[in-house]
């Protein structure tokens with residue numbers, strides 16, 4: 001079954017690339033002729049900048065009315081109230097078209113000329129939150145068409161699109177929301193048309209079949225894979241799981257395997273994007289568990305190819321780590337698949353209270369993470385500083401590069417549940433600075449033949465030189481299962497047979513560590529988070545009014561101005577602009593050297609230390625039982641201290657002398673200091689999660 005599918009995909013791949021060669025010559029020849037007349041080969045149309053934009057969850061709402069009410073029965077569609085010209089910050093209302101337009105205009109002015117591509121992770125329609133105006137399929141599609149057109153305008157010059165845009169579906173881009181049937185279907189065909197400027201011609205068939213595709217955003221170097229997470233999403237009532245071969249999620253992962261293998265053989269790397277992230281805390285989940293398991297396994301096998309993964313949907317700024325140790329191959333292969341436990345589903349729109357509950361769960365899960373500071377035999381870490389304890393961590397981490405873990409970055413939204421926000425990510429382009437860009441190949445596609453030949457290369461045989469313990473374990477498990485299956489003999493496939501599992505080949509040793517793990521060309525180096533301060537820009541309220549304590553416990557959030565009246569009857573908005581909220585290059589609390597898994601593991605570990613469940617402080621005074629049970633509560637004075645204390649509190653930056661002094665002074669001080677640093681990091685993370693919309697008082701209420 002699985003080899004057959006693989007063969008079919010291979011055939012499909014071949015056909016997909018042959019067709020365009022057959023139809024291309026006319027335009028190709030014309031361009032060659034033109035180039036010939038003007039002299040030598042045309043110069044590159046555009047240089048790489050090593051930056052790209054992540055924009056997500058626009059949620060434009062054509063019913064939005066300025067100065068309408070943000071209450072749950074009015075939803076910014078009617079009544080009189082605080083809804084500003086650019087949107088009702090901190091409320092559950094959707095975006096006015098003015099916000100979407102102003103955002104795109106600002107991007108065109110300020111970002112367009114310094115980025116290489118755009119990832120756009122879905123939800124370009126309003127929520128179904130107004131009984132008086134229920135959503136209709138045709139409106140959702142019309143709005144998506146309109147926004148797709150606006151995206152093309154934003155990133156075009158007079159000859160057309162200048163940089164590639166890679167879109168993906170959101171759960172609100174379909175009707176009814178959350179439900180997408182297996183393809184091919186009308187919805188996928190319609191989006192194939194709406195996104196005709198974005199989906200490469202060679203991928204259109206594949207898109208109409210499953211809603212997935214990839215674009216070579218830096219030709220022959222880097223591809224962005226648009227995953228259709230609707231087929232992984234627990235809430236999609238039209239699908240079951242990723243374990244049965246008839247399921248679209250199963251086929252999606254088969255496709256991903258074939259395509260990532262193809263990237264590997266071309267020496268290319270890939271960024272994966274999707275709408276619904278693989279969120280999974282000990283109690284909550286967004287994906288079907290079998291999809292999560294397979295995805296995590298796939299990413300482990302392709303850790304030489306995948307540069308990073310980026311998602312939207314959740315509207316809060318955060319990240320998550322997938323732990324390969326949680327993959328249960330036996331469960332995936334057999335009857336166990338259904339029995340793999342999954343947590344409570346995370347709701348589509350979470351209140352600030354449930355968002356912070358979710359973040360607290362993440363923090364508590366992170367409390368169990370090992371500290372990725374690796375020490376050598378002499379107890380010296382990478383920066384050359386001597387530490388006074390033995391390193392037992394390396395094994396726990398899955399090797400020097402922490403390959404046991406994978407990172408998913410979640411960018412917050414344009415829809416102002418907090419403030420509208422954008423992310424510009426920087427990646428390493430050393431050695432590929434002068435490589436032809438997407439627009440070069442689009443506007444001079446005369447080398448189709450050559451490209452196509454490379455594409456006909458077939459899948460190689462699996463590598464057998466397993467690099468890490470992890471690969472060896474997985475492989476051993478797989479061999480045992482294969483043998484068991486073999487004994488049963490070849491019977492005709494029955495509906496109740498265990499699902500098929502064909503595991504992707506592990507990475508060739510020479511390709512490791514990959515760009516997500518060690519700094520190299522295409523490694524993500526950092527990002528800048530921009531936000532638009534709507535309180536300032538709408539100019540309807542004074543800062544004092546906005547400062548009131550306002551945390552709605554659950555349900556509809558009418559926002560921080562809910563019972564207030566705008567100060568001007570006639571709106572007097574300021575000129576729209578985004579400003580920098582923070583960037584990971586200079587953020588003194590995050591201290592992210594780059595966006596590699598290990599850097600994030602270090603951050604997650606430090607945030608986790610603020611959890612009551614953390615064992616990280618134990619090594620300091622394991623002989624002091626009372627201290628271990630001490631409550632990690634924060635009081636007002638301490639919070640002030642955390643907030644105003646600019647000194648570097650993290651003891652990882654300590655010198656030997658300081659360390660020795662600490663040892664003498666007693667372990668108590670050190671523990672206190674470390675706990676304080678952890679709280680500061682957690683607080684900082686929470687503030688960013690809510691895009692700096694919350695006052696200290698509000699954050700304090702949410703943090704503990």
Ligand SMILES: *[C@@H]1O[C@H](CO)[C@@H](O)[C@H](O)[C@H]1NC(C)=O
Nearest residue numbers: 101102104105108150153154
């Ligand atoms: C925003 O609206 C203005 C006026 O309607 C229009 O000129 C402009 O092109 C729009 N901007 C974008 C990015 O669509």
Ligand SMILES: *[C@@H]1O[C@H](CO)[C@@H](O)[C@H](O)[C@H]1NC(C)=O
Nearest residue numbers: 284344345346347350351354
């Ligand atoms: C989802 O919503 C339901 C009903 O509103 C609520 O009981 C549940 O706790 C919510 N789940 C989360 C994770 O917020």
Ligand SMILES: *[C@@H]1O[C@H](CO)[C@@H](O)[C@H](O)[C@H]1NC(C)=O
Nearest residue numbers: 428429430431519520521522
């Ligand atoms: C960027 O990649 C190059 C080539 O692999 C590498 O030498 C360099 O250290 C990387 N730069 C950073 C800042 O990581």
Ligand SMILES: *[C@@H]1O[C@H](CO)[C@@H](O)[C@H](O)[C@H]1NC(C)=O
Nearest residue numbers: 533535536542543546692693
């Ligand atoms: C947003 O603007 C308001 C009003 O000018 C101001 O009080 C507030 O501090 C600003 N918020 C941020 C995060 O800059």
